[in-house]
Every structure is written in structure tokens, then in C-alpha cells.
Amino acid sequence: MSQAADKSVALGKPRRRGRKSLAWSARPKDPAPRGTISVKSVRASAGEGKHRVAIAYHSSKGVDDYVRQVVNATPMQVVEIERAGVVGAFIKDLSKRMGIPSSRIFSILGIPKATAEKKAAAGEMVAGSGGQAAIGMVKLLGIAQEIVANSTAPEARDFDAAKWLGLWIERPQPSLGGRKPADLLDTPTGIEVVGRLLGSIESGAYQ
Numbered sequence: 001m002s003q004a005a006d007k008s009v010a011l012g013k014p015r016r017r018g019r020k021s022l023a024w025s026a027r028p029k030d031p032a033p034r035g036t037i038s039v040k041s042v043r044a045s046a047g048e049g050k051h052r053v054a055i056a057y058h059s060s061k062g063v064d065d066y067v068r069q070v071v072n073a074t075p076m077q078v079v080e081i082e083r084a085g086v087v088g089a090f091i092k093d094l095s096k097r098m099g100i101p102s103s104r105i106f107s108i109l110g111i112p113k114a115t116a117e118k119k120a121a122a123g124e125m126v127a128g129s130g131g132q133a134a135i136g137m138v139k140l141l142g143i144a145q146e147i148v149a150n151s152t153a154p155e156a157r158d159f160d161a162a163k164w165l166g167l168w169i170e171r172p173q174p175s176l177g178g179r180k181p182a183d184l185l186d187t188p189t190g191i192e193v194v195g196r197l198l199g200s201i202e203s204g205a206y207q
Helices: 063-071 075-084 088-098 102-109 113-122 128-150 154-158 161-168 188-203
Strands: none
Touching: 063 088, 063 128, 075 128, 088 102, 088 113, 088 128, 088 161, 102 113, 102 128, 128 161, 128 188
16 A cells, blocks of 8 residues: 555545444354463353353464454453453564554553563463453454455555554544543543544545
8 A cells, every 4th residue: 555554545435334333243253272362151141052252362363363353253252351351462462563562552551561561471361451451452453444344445455454543543533632542442431432433434534
């Protein structure tokens, strides 16, 4: 794509599809292979029965693969992911994928740097509010990638949604009272607000 990701990029008229909210539904996945981080089985809501939750981050497959897993997860799977958190290494890989310094993404997600580094080195899970904020960032990535996928513009083919999102969340937004989206991502409500703003971009052009 010829234009830099931090500039306004018109992606043409999007294909009309039903937009998913920050909680998605889809078919359950197969169990994760041995040696990966997965979430325990849960009993789904009435009529869904019991599912093996197998949303797992594999560093060899990359951040985009994990985003696809979360986007296609059932609501009950998303609940369990949010409860369990994310493996520490994922957050460092996420910072690279989005082009954000690791120290900055730790701050955005509300995770102390020492804690994040320790969890990443030990292969441990980052749970609690920091883990939920990381999952929130994954959901925002899913929205950004869906916007690009729905676009009919030729420029969309090679557009890097993750790098663009890394820049966009650091830009003050008038609709947020001049705040940066990144400043709101450490709370569930902030993630919802930013998700709605990001989704509204599909009306025509990136801002």
C-alpha cells in the first residue's frame, strides 16, 4: 500500500455485513494441542451444552491467528478467556505486531512493567484487569481487520490493520473529548467506548 498507515486512507464503500459487537458467537473450536495455553471446559448457557474451550495463543502462529480465534469464539468462550487472561508472551508479541513499544503497551493495558516481563519470561498468565484489557485490544484488532476485509478498495488488500490501529489509538479523538483511545483501554467500559468509535469508521474512511 502506497500511503503510510498513519495518514487518512479511504477504503471505499464497505460491503454491508452484520457487524459483530465486542462479544462474538461462532462454532466451538477443536481442543488445543498439547503444550499450549488453553482455557478449562465450561458449561455453556441453556441449549448449548458443554463445550471444550480451546482458545489458545501459539507464538509460532502469531497474533493474527489468536485474533481470529477470539473473533470466532462463542460468548461463553470469551467469558472464560477474559477470566483466564492471556499468556505473558502474547503481550510482548502484540506490541511488536502493532508497532508499539512494549513499555507503552504495558502502560496502556495497566500492567506493571516488572509484572509483565516476569510473566512473559516464565510463560505465566496475565489475568485480572490487565488480562481483560489485553483481550479488549484483541477485540479492537478484530474490528479493525473486519473493516479492512469488508472494504472493496484496492488499497485494502495490503493494508496492515494492526499497525494502523497501533497509531490510531495514540491519536486524540474529538469524539472522546480530545482523549486518546489508548488512555481508555484499561477499563471494560473504555474498551466498549473505543470499540464503538472504531466501528463507526466503517462508514467510509479511516481517520
